Amino acid sequence: MVGVSAGGMLALERLLACLPVGFASAVIIVQHLHPTEDGYLALHLDQHCALPVGVAEDKAPVCPATVTLAPAGYHLLVERCRTFALSIDARVCFARPAIDVLFESAARVWGARLWGVLLTGANHDGTRGLAEIRALGGRTIAQDPADAEHPLMPQTAIDAGVVQQVLTLDGIGALLAALPAAASAMEQERII
């Protein structure tokens, strides 16, 4: 589960390039985008990633070993039955999709098996979401603000005391790459 905003294109490119063939978890990403760009972003990131990168469809199942982006203009949520759900409810922190909305719903679905990662960005989105992930036993990681193109978003979360681990983008990439490859069903369901 990755939340990213301003400066996100390059950050995602680098992060997704770290994911190895055989990476077994599902990766779900909210990037605050301009409402007409999402097809392009997915196509572009697909070229930089060993896993298939796509845009979420309403009611589609969450699949392991794939990367899914929130569509521009919609909040992305996850249902308990592990399908995607969309909404065009009001913006949160001026954003739709909002990181908080995804993180809060995913925390309820995956609890301790969820990792929440917050990258570069110039607003306050993501802090509440990470707090919820922590409260429900998940793991929270933020990009080192000194390493981020826009430090405000990770810094806000760190200041709120909801981040367990602060790493550079390369550090986060290495951590993800080192996750054990597809072994048990349990492992497959782990969500980043």
Added chain:
Amino acid sequence: MDPQQLESIEVDLLLEAIYRRYGHDFRNYARASIERRVRQFHAQSGCATLSDMLPRLLHDEAFFADFVTRFSIPVTELFRDPQVYLALRNEVMPVLRTFPFLRIWHAGCASGEEVYSLAILLDEAGLLARSTLFATDFNDTALERARAGIYSAADMGEASRAYQRAGGARSLADYYHADAQHIVMKRRLRERVTFANHNLVTDGVFTEAHLVLCRNVLIYFNQALQDRVLGLFRDTLVRGGYLCLGTRENLRFSAVDSSFEVVDAACRLYKRLA
């Protein structure tokens, strides 16, 4: 019992109470969004637990009215997703032209911007005079705004760019009267549209139609409710009639899939099979 299971029971009880007390049936709405809205409402309600809202919802109609506005989010725009209107213009209008008269049902029309966008397309295809548009929603406040056809002038820059990307060759300003703050859609568009309250969960087939548009409403329903509503659309459409969904909604996971063929996959345009 873990707190989430408990919360789930509380939400069930609230939805059941609302249904039996007021007839509004949210029991088959997509759960993740419903729970988010219930939690948000609860956070500013002053009640200690979710189930503490139960007596107030049952006995205090104003409290319920406040609650229910959270479940209808009438967010919409003129020419939202211009490429969809372009596809309607190029792929659907030529076929609609072969019918002597046209009925169009816009379900979940919110404050009406989409309906007027479509009326503009029909006008430019020379079909408006033989068209009747029905636009429905279950939110009376939104319907009232739709009927008035008054929108903020500040949004017209964006709308006009969308109109052009939708293949519009005139000026969007030809279709409304403006003052400094507001615009009002011209009467000849408004008079083709009949606005009515219709609840997709509890009401039945509304009319026979050649084109049904229901965009960004199904995302709020669970699969069972989506199947019911899509069945309603199938029964509404004449053979060869068109269905247009939101750009992230689709028939792939639904039971009516086999009654439709895909006309334009990216724009979620489908055709009712014979």
